Amino acid sequence: MNTINLEVAQKIASIARKSLSQRDMFILMRRVIRNSLRHRAQIRDERRIFRREAAKLKPYLPFVQRQMDMLIEKSKRHRDDELKDIKQGLVGFGYNLIKDAEGAYEAIGFSGLCDLLSINPVHREEASQDASSLADLIYVARLEDSVSPKSEEWGEGGPLFEACFLAMIEWIKTAPEEHLPDLFGEGSPFAGAQVVQVKQETLQ
Known part of the structure; x- marks a missing residue:
């Protein structure tokens, strides 16, 4: 499966704008985002x-420490460039969606x-x-795909929500x-909360 980075996405969008309706553009964007998340x-x-x-190698420590370290390091770097491109896109x-740069809502x-x-x-109502x-x-409101059950965990939602x-x-x-x-100003979620510095760089 091929990934798509931001530069490629912008080129596709610039070409598509000339021939596609706003509705088709929105469908295309959603499909690209879904594919990118699937790839990730x-x-x-x-x-x-x-x-x-x-x-699986833990029972054989310390004799397999080197092999374990190599596997852990590989898990961190595996296809790293692709992940960076996906994130950028x-x-x-x-x-684009947050600002509604294409004017899709209207x-x-x-x-x-x-x-x-x-x-x-x-x-909808x-x-x-x-x-x-x-x-x-x-x-x-995280309403994308609300016809189907979805996780209510923080940071999780439909594909477009995840991009936003x-x-x-x-x-x-x-x-x-x-x-x-x-966050602690008037009208903010934590207005009136006391902030105590328990140690350097840490607020509580």
């Missing part, structure tokens, strides 16, 4: 095989997006009251501090 999962599964092989798509419309995202009727953007549907989540994590890691929200 495959590589992670292969890495786990190396870790399992290393674990997903982050790029995530930014062009496709609420009902059309609900169809494409497989949002069930009950959630709720979302019609609260959602006002593409990000509201796929990232804030990666983009947000990347932004938090790389944005200048002054651009980040004050």
Whole structure:
């Protein structure tokens, strides 16, 4: 299975814009994201095989320490360049979706997006009251594929949510501090909470 990096994705998108409708563009983007996540999962599964092989050697320590170290190291580096390309592409798509750079919400419309995202009727009614953007549907409310049961774990959701989540994590890691929200300011999730420094670089 071939991966797709951000540069290739942008070239495909620039070509597709000339001949595809917004709806088709959205379907194409979703398919590319799904394939990228599937490819990433495959590589992670292969890495786990190396870790399992290393674990099997534990009863024979210390005589197999070198072999174990080699397997663990291989599990960390296996197809690393591909994973980096996949992440770069997903982050790029995530930014695109959060900002709705293509104007999909307005062009496709609420009902059309609900169809494409497989949002069930009950959630559609709720979302019609609260959602006002593409990000509201796929990232804030995590409604993609809501017709099927999905994990409620933090950071997990549909394919488009995962791309947006990666983009947000990347932004938090790389944005200048002054651009980040004050988590303890007025109206924030932790407003009024006491912050105590228990040791250097650690807040509690």
